[in-house]
Amino acid sequence: MTTATERSVPKPVFTDAEAGAKEFPDSRARRFNYFVPQKRKQTHYEDVTVEVQPDPRHYLAQGWLYGFSDGKGGYPLDWTVLKAWGSDRPEPERGPGTGGQGYEWPAHGWHEFRDPNEEWELSLYRYNANVVRQLQANVDAAKQAKAFAQWNPNWVRFVQQHVGAWMHVDHGLGLYLFANANRRGPTNMHNTAIAVNSMHLIRAAQDLALYQLTLSEEVEGFDGTAHLETWNSDPAWQGVREMAERLTATGDWAEAVFAANVVFQPLVGELFRSQLVMQAAPRNGDFVTPTVVGAEEYDFSERDLRYTRAIFELLTNDREFAEHNSRILNTWLADWTGQAIGAARAMQPLWSQPDAKPARFEDALDRVKSRFAGVVEDLSLDLPKELER
Amino acid sequence: MSRQSVAKAHQKIQELSWEPMYHQPVSHYGTDYTFRKAQKKDPLKQVLRSYFPMQEEKDHRVYGASDGAIRGNMFRQVQERWLEWQKLFLSIIPLPEISAARAMPLLFRNVPNPELHNGQAIQMIDEVRHSTIQQNLKRLYMNNYIDPAGFNSSLRNFQNDYCGTIGRQFAEGFITGDAITAASIYLTIVAETAFTNTLFVAMPAEAAANGDYLLPTVFHSVQSDESRHISNGYATLLMALADEGNHQLLERDLRYAWWNNHRVVDAAIGTFIEYGTKDRRKDRESYAEMWRRWIYDDYYRSYLVPLEKYGLVIPHDLIEESWNQIWHKGYVHEVAQFFATGWLANYWRIDPMTDKDFEWFESKYPGWYDRYGKWWENYNRLSTPNGHHPIVAEDVDYQYPHRCWTCMVPCLVREDMVMAEVDGQWRTYCHEACRWTDVEAFRPVYQGRQTPNMGQLIGAREWETLYHGWNWADVVSDMGFVRDDGKTMVAQPHLNLDDPKKMWTLDHLRRMPNLQSPNVLLNQMTEEERAAFHANYIKGGPAGRPARD
Numbered sequence: 001m002t003t004a005t006e007r008s009v010p011k012p013v014f015t016d017a018e019a020g021a022k023e024f025p026d027s028r029a030r031r032f033n034y035f036v037p038q039k040r041k042q043t044h045y046e047d048v049t050v051e052v053q054p055d056p057r058h059y060l061a062q063g064w065l066y067g068f069s070d071g072k073g074g075y076p077l078d079w080t081v082l083k084a085w086g087s088d089r090p091e092p093e094r095g096p097g098t099g100g101q102g103y104e105w106p107a108h109g110w111h112e113f114r115d116p117n118e119e120w121e122l123s124l125y126r127y128n129a130n131v132v133r134q135l136q137a138n139v140d141a142a143k144q145a146k147a148f149a150q151w152n153p154n155w156v157r158f159v160q161q162h163v164g165a166w167m168h169v170d171h172g173l174g175l176y177l178f179a180n181a182n183r184r185g186p187t188n189m190h191n192t193a194i195a196v197n198s199m200h201l202i203r204a205a206q207d208l209a210l211y212q213l214t215l216s217e218e219v220e221g222f223d224g225t226a227h228l229e230t231w232n233s234d235p236a237w238q239g240v241r242e243m244a245e246r247l248t249a250t251g252d253w254a255e256a257v258f259a260a261n262v263v264f265q266p267l268v269g270e271l272f273r274s275q276l277v278m279q280a281a282p283r284n285g286d287f288v289t290p291t292v293v294g295a296e297e298y299d300f301s302e303r304d305l306r307y308t309r310a311i312f313e314l315l316t317n318d319r320e321f322a323e324h325n326s327r328i329l330n331t332w333l334a335d336w337t338g339q340a341i342g343a344a345r346a347m348q349p350l351w352s353q354p355d356a357k358p359a360r361f362e363d364a365l366d367r368v369k370s371r372f373a374g375v376v377e378d379l380s381l382d383l384p385k386e387l388e389r
Numbered sequence: 390m391s392r393q394s395v396a397k398a399h400q401k402i403q404e405l406s407w408e409p410m411y412h413q414p415v416s417h418y419g420t421d422y423t424f425r426k427a428q429k430k431d432p433l434k435q436v437l438r439s440y441f442p443m444q445e446e447k448d449h450r451v452y453g454a455s456d457g458a459i460r461g462n463m464f465r466q467v468q469e470r471w472l473e474w475q476k477l478f479l480s481i482i483p484l485p486e487i488s489a490a491r492a493m494p495l496l497f498r499n500v501p502n503p504e505l506h507n508g509q510a511i512q513m514i515d516e517v518r519h520s521t522i523q524q525n526l527k528r529l530y531m532n533n534y535i536d537p538a539g540f541n542s543s544l545r546n547f548q549n550d551y552c553g554t555i556g557r558q559f560a561e562g563f564i565t566g567d568a569i570t571a572a573s574i575y576l577t578i579v580a581e582t583a584f585t586n587t588l589f590v591a592m593p594a595e596a597a598a599n600g601d602y603l604l605p606t607v608f609h610s611v612q613s614d615e616s617r618h619i620s621n622g623y624a625t626l627l628m629a630l631a632d633e634g635n636h637q638l639l640e641r642d643l644r645y646a647w648w649n650n651h652r653v654v655d656a657a658i659g660t661f662i663e664y665g666t667k668d669r670r671k672d673r674e675s676y677a678e679m680w681r682r683w684i685y686d687d688y689y690r691s692y693l694v695p696l697e698k699y700g701l702v703i704p705h706d707l708i709e710e711s712w713n714q715i716w717h718k719g720y721v722h723e724v725a726q727f728f729a730t731g732w733l734a735n736y737w738r739i740d741p742m743t744d745k746d747f748e749w750f751e752s753k754y755p756g757w758y759d760r761y762g763k764w765w766e767n768y769n770r771l772s773t774p775n776g777h778h779p780i781v782a783e784d785v786d787y788q789y790p791h792r793c794w795t796c797m798v799p800c801l802v803r804e805d806m807v808m809a810e811v812d813g814q815w816r817t818y819c820h821e822a823c824r825w826t827d828v829e830a831f832r833p834v835y836q837g838r839q840t841p842n843m844g845q846l847i848g849a850r851e852w853e854t855l856y857h858g859w860n861w862a863d864v865v866s867d868m869g870f871v872r873d874d875g876k877t878m879v880a881q882p883h884l885n886l887d888d889p890k891k892m893w894t895l896d897h898l899r900r901m902p903n904l905q906s907p908n909v910l911l912n913q914m915t916e917e918e919r920a921a922f923h924a925n926y927i928k929g930g931p932a933g934r935p936a937r938d
Contacts, residue, residue, distance in 0.1 A: 026877075
C-alpha cells in the first residue's frame with residue numbers, strides 16, 4: 001500500500017479578524033483622519049489622492065531627505081510665482097528637541113484644491129478605454145460602410161494635411177508641457193490631474209495618427225505623411241506651432257497650464273476642432289472625423305478645462321493672495337492672448353480649402369472669443385484688449 | 390489589435406514628434422551625463438489604443454477580487470500579525486509609486502530620444518495607477534479589518550514616525566538630484582529591475598500564506614506593468630553606456646543605488662516576510678532564500694553581469710557584501726529587532742515571536758536562537774503592562790543604536806559602524822558604503838571630476854534628535870499615535886484587543902526616562918570620548934548587545 005505525501009501548503013486558519021468582531025478604542029474609526037474633506041463626507045477620490053505627496057509644513061517632520069544640487073527638495077512652492085494662502089510661511093525649523101509639529105493641516109491653500117473630475121486610476125482607465133473603444137468602433141463602421149469613398153479630393157487633402165497637423169500639437173503639449181508639469185505642482189491633487197490631462201492629449205495625438213494610418217489604407221491616394229510638411233512649413237500652421245513650442249518652453253508650471261488650457265485651447269484648439277473640422281466635415285461627406293476630433297474636444301471642454309478652472313478659481317479667490325494672483329494672471333492673459341489670436345488668424349486660409357465651406361472664419365473666431373470671455377469672467381480676470389471687436 | 394497592427398501603429402506614432410524650430414522645451418533638471426542622439430527603439434511598442442483597454446481589464450480583475458474578498462469574509466482568515474505590518478508597508482509604497490510618475494519628466498530633456506519618451510509617459514500614468522490602487526487597497530483594509538488604527542492615520546503617521554524616513558528614501562531618491570542618477574539608475578535600473586521582485590512578487594506570496602489574497606491581486610497587477618519600466622531603464626542605460634565619459638558616473642550611481650536599495654528594501658521587506666508571517670512550514674522559502682533567487686540570480690547574474698561587456702562596472706563587492714549582511718550578519722533580524730524595540734514609536738502592533746517561530750528561525754538561520762532568542766523572550770515577557778517600562782527602557786542587553794546618516798537605518802551591525810565629521814557635525818554610518826555615499830558620491834566634485842548636478846542629502850535625518858530630552862508620552866502625543874479614547878496607544882507590542890488592561894496608554898509612558906538622541910550625545914563628547922565610544926560600539930552585537938569588556 002502506498003501513502004500519498006501531504007502537499008506542503010499554508011493552512012487556512014480562522015482568525016476572526018474582520019471589522020466589528022471586537023469593541024476597543026478606534027475600532028469604529030474607519031475613515032482617513034489626516035485631512036479635512038472638501039464636502040461633508042470624504043470622497044473615494046480624496047481617499048486615494050490626498051496627502052500621498054507629503055509636505056514639510058504639516059506632517060513631514062524630518063523634512064525632505066534628498067535635494068537637487070541647490071539643496072531644494074520635494075516640491076518647492078516657488079516653482080510658480082502664484083501663491084496660495086500660507087505660502088510665505090517658512091517651513092518649520094527642525095533641530096534637537098524641536099519635536100515634529102508643523103502648521104495645522106492644510107498649512108496652506110494649495111491643499112484645498114480638489115479635481116472636480118475626481119480622477120484616479122479607476123476613473124482614468126475607464127474613461128480612456130471607453131473613448132478608444134468607441135473611436136475604433138466608429139472607424140470600423142465607416143470602413144464597412146465605405147464611408148470614406150464619399151469624401152471629395154479636397155477634403156481628403158484637408159484631412160491628410162490639417163487634421164494631421166493638429167496631432168503634433170497634442171503630442172507636444174501632452175508630453176513636454178503636461179507630463180513635464182506633473183513633477184512641478186505643489187500637491188498630489190494638482191499633479192495627478194495634470195498627469196491625466198497629459199494622457200488625454202497623448203491619446204488624442206495617437207488617435208489622430210492611427211486614424212491617418214487607417215485612411216492611408218482605405219483612401220486611395222491618401223498621403224499619410226503630408227501632415228509633416230504642413231506642420232513644418234505651411235505658413236497657416238506656424239503661428240500655432242510657435243505658440244505650442246513656447247508653451248513647452250514656459251518654466252512656471254502654473255503659467256504653462258493656464259496659458260494652454262485657459263488661452264490656447266479655447267482660442268485656437270476649439271476654433272480648429274469645433275468651429276472648423278467638426279463643422280466642415282459633414283458638409284464634405286465626412287461623418288467620421290468629427291467623432292475622432294470630438295473625443296478630444298470632450299476631453300478638454302468637459303474635463304481638462306474643469307480642473308483648470310478649479311485650480312485658478314481658488315487662486316483668484318484666495319484669502320491672502322487673490323490680488324497678487326489676479327495681477328499675475330492678468331499679465332499672463334495679456335501676454336498669451338495676443339499670440340493666440342495671432343495664431344488663430346494665421347489659420348484663416350484653412351477655412352477656404354474645403355469644397356463645402358464651414359461658417360465664416362470671423363464668425364467662428366467671434367464664437368470662440370465669446371466662449372473665452374466666459375472662462376476669463378468666471379475667473380474674475382480682466383478681458384484682454386484683443387477681445388474687443 | 391493584432392501583433393502586426395500594433396507594430397504598424399507604433400511605427401506610425403513615431404511621426405508625432407518634432408524638432409522645435411522656435412523655442413526649446415523647458416529644461417528644469419540637470420545631469421552630468423552626456424547623451425548622443427540615437428535611434429534607440431522603444432522595446433515594448435505600447436500604443437494607447439491597446440494600453441487603456443488592457444489596463445481597464447486588469448482593473449476589472451482587481452476590483453472583482455476585492456468584492457469577492459469582502460463577500461467571502463476574507464478577513465475572518467487573515468492573520469493579524471501580517472496585516473499589522475501592512476500598516477507600515479501601505480503607508481510607504483504609494484509615495485514611491487507616485488514619485489516614479491513624477492520622475493519621468495526628469496528624463497525628457499536629458500535623454501534625446503523621442504521614442505523613449507512615449508514609454509516614459511506610459512510609465513508615468515502606470516505609476517499613478519499603482520499609487521492610487523494601493524491607496525485603495527489600504528482603504529479597503531481600513532474598512533474591513535478588525536483594527537483600523539494606523540491604517541486610518543497612515544499618511545500622517547508615515548511622515549513622522551521613527552521608521553518613515555527609511556522608506557521615504559525609496560521615493561525621494563527618484564525625483565531629485567542628477568536626473569539620470571535619480572530617474573534612471575536609482576529608479577529603473579536598480580529599484581524596479583532588482584527590488585520590485587521582492588516587493589511585488591515575494592511579499593504577496595507571503596500575504597497569501599497569511600490569508601490575504603488581495604495583496605497578491607493588487608501587487609501582481611502592479612508588477613505586470615513593471616516589465617515596461619524595466620525596458621525603459623535598459624534602453625536609457627544602453628544609451629548612457631555609448632558615451633565613455635559616462636562610465637565613471639554609472640559606476641558611482643550603481644554603487645550608491647544598489648547599496649541604498651539593499652539597506653532600505655531588505656530592511657523593510659525582509660522584516661515583513663520573516664517577522665510578519667505565521668506560515669512556519671520549514672520548506673517555505675526564507676527571505677534570504679528568496680533574495681538569493683530573485684535578486685542574486687535573476688537580477689545580478691542574469692541582468693547585470695551581461696552588461697559588463699558594454700563597459701558597465703558592476704559593484705560585485707557590494708552585491709556580495711549585501712548577501713554577507715543578510716546571511717552572515719543577520720541584517721534583517723537586526724532590523725526587525727530594532728523595529729520592535731521602538732514599537733511605541735510606531736503605529737502598528739507587533740506580535741511577539743513564539744516557540745514555533747523560534748524553531749523556524751533556527752532551522753532557516755542556524756544560530757538564530759543564540760543571537761536573538763533571549764531578546765524576543767524578553768519582548769514577550771514585557772509585552773503587557775505590569776509595572777515595567779516598554780522594552781526600549783528596560784535592561785534587556787540591548788544598546789539603542791546610532792542612526793546611519795545616509796540610509797537612516799540605524800547602525801545595527803555594530804562592527805561595521807564608521808564615523809566622519811561632515812559639515813561641522815559628527816555623523817555615524819552603518820557601513821563604509823553609506824559613508825562613501827554621503828562624503829564622496831553626493832558631492833559637487835567626484836574623484837576630481839566636476840559633478841554640479843549631483844543632489845544633496847538634506848533634512849533632519851535623525852528622528853531621535855527631534856525628540857531629544859522629551860518624555861516618551863509627549864513624543865507619542867506629538868506624533869499623534871493615540872486612539873480615539875485619547876490615551877490608548879495605536880501601537881502595542883502584542884495583538885490582544887480583548888482586555889483594555891493589556892493595552893498600553895500614555896500614562897504608562899510618563900514614567901519612562903526621557904528619550905536621548907545618540908547623535909546629540911555623540912557631538913557633545915570630547916575627541917577622546919568619541920574615539921573611545923566608537924571603539925566600544927564596534928565591539929558590540931550581535932542582537933544589539935553592548936560590548937563586553
